[in-house]
Amino acid sequence: MTLPGQGALIAALEGTWPARSKSVTGGWTIRDGAGGGKRVSAATTEDEDSSIPVAETAMRALAQQPLFMLREGQTRLQDRLEACGYRCVDPSVIYAAPVAAIAQEPPAISLYPVWPPLAIMRSIWADGGIGPARVQVMARVRGPKAGLIARSHDRAAGAAFCAIDGDIAMVHAVEVATALRRKGVARNIVQGAAFWAQAQGAHWLALAVTEANGPARALYDALGMQVMARYSYRQKED
Numbered sequence: 001m002t003l004p005g006q007g008a009l010i011a012a013l014e015g016t017w018p019a020r021s022k023s024v025t026g027g028w029t030i031r032d033g034a035g036g037g038k039r040v041s042a043a044t045t046e047d048e049d050s051s052i053p054v055a056e057t058a059m060r061a062l063a064q065q066p067l068f069m070l071r072e073g074q075t076r077l078q079d080r081l082e083a084c085g086y087r088c089v090d091p092s093v094i095y096a097a098p099v100a101a102i103a104q105e106p107p108a109i110s111l112y113p114v115w116p117p118l119a120i121m122r123s124i125w126a127d128g129g130i131g132p133a134r135v136q137v138m139a140r141v142r143g144p145k146a147g148l149i150a151r152s153h154d155r156a157a158g159a160a161f162c163a164i165d166g167d168i169a170m171v172h173a174v175e176v177a178t179a180l181r182r183k184g185v186a187r188n189i190v191q192g193a194a195f196w197a198q199a200q201g202a203h204w205l206a207l208a209v210t211e212a213n214g215p216a217r218a219l220y221d222a223l224g225m226q227v228m229a230r231y232s233y234r235q236k237e238d
Contacts, residue, residue, distance in 0.1 A: 001098055004168060004204055006071060006229035009094045013039070013208055015165030017172055018140050026054035032062050035133035038090065038233050039208075042069035048077040052084055065235065072230040086234035093217075095225035096206040099169060102194035102223055103205075111192035113146035113162075121149050121159040128175035138163075138173070144200045148193055150176075150185050158185045162193040169197030171207040174216070186219055 004012075019031035019040040027050035033041030041064055043055045056066040068086065070078055114121075122135060138145065138161050145163035149156060158176040162169055171193045176185045194205045206228075209216050 001203075003096050003098075003226060003228050004206070006094075008166075008168065009096060009206055009229045010071060010231065012165040012168040012170050012206060013094065015143070016141055016145075016163035016170040017137055020140065023058070025058050026051050028055040028058065030055065030058040030062070033064065034136065036137040037134055038067060038069070040137055042067045042233055044069050044071075045077070048074055048080070050077075052080060068234040070232055070234060078234070081234045085236050087237070089233040089235050091211045091232040092208050092230070093211055093227045094206055094208045094229040094231075095220045096168075096204055096228045097223065097225040099194050099198045099202050099205045102191055102225070103198045104191040105195050106188055106192040109151060111148060111150050111188055113148055113192075113196050115145060115147050117147040117159070117161075118149060120156045121147055124156065124159040124175050124177055125173060127177070130173050130175060134173065146196055148189055148196070150189050150192070152180050152183055152185050152188075155180075157183075158189055160189045160193060162197060164197060164200055164202050167201070167203040169193065169200070169202035169205050171205065174207070186216070187223070190219070190223060 017039050020034040021032045023030050027047040028043045028045045030043050031041055043059060059066045068081055117135065125135065141163045143164050148160040148162060150158035157180040160174040161172045171190060174186060174189055197205055209220065
């Protein structure tokens with residue numbers, strides 16, 4: 001089986017983590033992120049010669065600082081943005097694997113799919129910097145979705161969000177309570193997300209992570225997931 005490529009994975013990333021609204025102007029897709037973070041706020045384009053000032057004006061009209069997302073291979077656009085003073089931020093990769101290769105039924109009372117998210121999940125997310133605006137991103141998803149609450153040592157230990165776009169299940173917002181890290185909670189979340197996604201008919205499991213997040217990447221490598229896409233952001237210093 002051939003793993004999904006960059007185009008399908010970027011589309012699934014957006015489909016399972018949507019902006020409040022989108023518009024197209026001057027060749028750019030402009031996103032209103034409503035405070036939900038870089039993924040839902042960055043401008044993108046297929047035409048690497050699109051006017052940068054046009055995108056900047058459109059983003060400022062939404063009261064957003066100009067921010068651009070570049071896929072791997074958009075070198076001309078990268079050079080143009082660098083010439084305008086934009087620096088690289090949060091280079092990231094998207095991992096993918098057949099859902100059947102990752103899925104494992106969670107041990108009893110260790111992981112539950114729920115929606116809407118429980119108060120304890122919101123608290124765990126908030127401790128990791130995933131606040132109400134990002135929970136609103138989850139709420140905007142129209143397709144199959146679930147919040148995942150993990151338990152370990154007789155307490156809530158972690159939370160995540162999983163949603164499906166086509167045949168790709170994308171895992172977002174994986175957060176483990178600080179005191180319970182390195183105890184297998186994140187592995188249980190990813191395998192449990194795959195188990196849930198398999199029951200929904202998904203063929204692939206994917207997730208995005210910054211290149212610098214060594215512990216998370218070590219887990220995904222150990223699970224047999226493969227890097228299938230890369231992207232990064234460009235923004236100016238405040």
